Amino acid sequence: METPRHKVLWADDEIDLLRSHHMYLNERGYEVTPVTNGEDALEMFAKERFDLVLLDEMMPGLDGLSTLEQLKHRDPNGPVIMITK
Template identity: 45%
Template sequence: MNKKPRILLIDDEIEFITTLAERLELRGYDVETSESGESGIDLMAKSSFDVAILDLMMPGLNGIDTLNQIKRIDPRLPVILLTGHGSTKEGMEGMRIGAFDFLMKPLDINELLDRIKLALEKGTKEI
């Protein structure tokens, strides 16, 4: 039996992550959601994930700081950053730190699915 890929979804927009989690679960992914960088880091300490999807613009621990902590916990975890509000500069900074990719909001679900698939392939090659 194949295990479902596990995705950690971190975003402070509750409606957005609820809807996105449902759409990903319908496509065969096991999704955990977190409404803050802090709680996302807590989830990582308790469980392992195959891909993280992380919003850059969040109150409290922002996306870049969260990405830094994720990379300290699991340097090989592919992280896809979500940027809105014209924050491509932050997206590029995230790539420099070690993010796998970044996408602009509003999301195209098919583009996100393609990036998740690439991240999963990349993750298995590096192990």
């Protein structure tokens, strides 16, 4: 029986630059779902259950802090790591 993979939602407007990080996480048993903005992150979060959300602070449109506020409204105990650069 295969061990279930942990699901990570990663929202970052520069997601293509993070491909090596995705590969690293995939090799270690994480299933990464990349999105490029806060709106898409909220849409994916509504459709699927994620074990962790990685969230860029600065994104066009709905920024990271606004996205975080809405995510926490939907799941107050869901783990989120904010990424600043």
